[in-house]
Amino acid sequence: MYPPKFDYYRAGSVEEALALRKQHDGKFLAGGHSLIPVMKLRLSDPGVLVDIGRIDGLKGISAANGSAKIGALTTHAMVEAADNLPDILPEAAGWIGDPMVRNRGTVGGNIAHADPASDLPTVFTALQAKIHVAGEGGSRVVEASNFFTGLFETAMSDDEMVTAVEVPSKDNHTGTAYAKLFNPASRYAIVGAGAMLTMQGNQCTAASVSIGGLLPNAIRCPSVEAALFGQTLNEETIAAAAAAVANDIVADDVMGDIHASAEYRQRMAPVFVKRAIAAAAARA
Template structure:
């Protein structure tokens, strides 16, 4: 199908993008990598009157240390993140996750900001950012605000983004010494979207696990932190038995998706398997 007619604007700055989004009587959408928006336009599931392209705004593409955090500009591509030595040093699951997204063409153009704004339940970044205790910086003509990832992702393709706002930055705290992280996923082989994806962050001190963070995507209709798995391993020694017992708690009490890729029971089984793999990788 051919998209409905729309105006196209290439913004040269964040301020220009925000002005273009603030057109009276025009429904405008932000275009970044376009891997989610363009298919929706072709199917006419989304029919904006204007597209505001922010992909070439230089001030939104960076990965740098800022105090005790790593700041990632919203138009940083998946490839940028996969190749980041800074992230590999401190938050290894982020380059790992980036390298598992799509194919080289997708990784070269797709952006982290566009992915999280779309909030696909099977996308990789939402679960990873939840496990990382990341913050999302949003900007509108009225100013900026910062939300914890937990408060940004609200549900099925739903975020806290308001009309006229764009994602400008993702802030990831640098973990304490002894912290390891990983992202493991069972992927749909064609799209490489996650049927089940599990991000885990664990600090190990004298063989004991602390600050356990486990998050899933692909399992339910939105990403989520799995408090049951976290509590089961928190304060325990990093033995195979404790890891297996914690992983067995995966996705308890969650409304699990069932579709042509995986039935509910199979997804529940995969959540346990991938929680165990992730926790073994960081704590075993």
């Protein structure tokens, strides 16, 4: 189909982007792979687009001092190909859309859109990522677990934009993994689970676990984490810990659709949490 009319401004810097957006009450356009399809279906009519896709310095991955910084305009393809990021990131990025989508879709655009079925919110929540956000008053950092606040909702105001996401860099004692139940049509996540485990031998010394897809937004799973902490991990203890995800999910919040009922999704939560944990443990 065909998008409605809009005015188009191209920003050369973050400051210019913020100013243009405020001046014209527009919407930011990065890769456009979330926005353009809904505009074509005429489900979105922003009137003004501020293209941030060419801003210098927002594209690329840099690692230093135990953390890696992913620029907001970094594409999923770049994340998929990166060798200095925790395993969960290339793994999950490789399952977003398809190669063409990954060549255009950006990390910043993806998380700003905050689609509940998207993979990166779950992944960043498990990684305890820090989302760098720029606004008129300057920059701030939001913890991933506080960033995704609801269905297509984030902790950002309309006047703010994502500039980067900071994640722990790859480390030998920490294993990370993502497990995903695919929607057979769209290939988005019906349920996605992320895990980051630090191990000493078979013992789990730190655990961060997240779940998404079935809820309006991705969440941390403190009950699962508590059940993992200090445990010697084996098939049984992992399954037991994963089962605790039921305590982290508010049943009434679980969404259902033609592909997967709420009940089915709820049953799948421990299954995919278990798979993420097992894979992460094997990598630690």
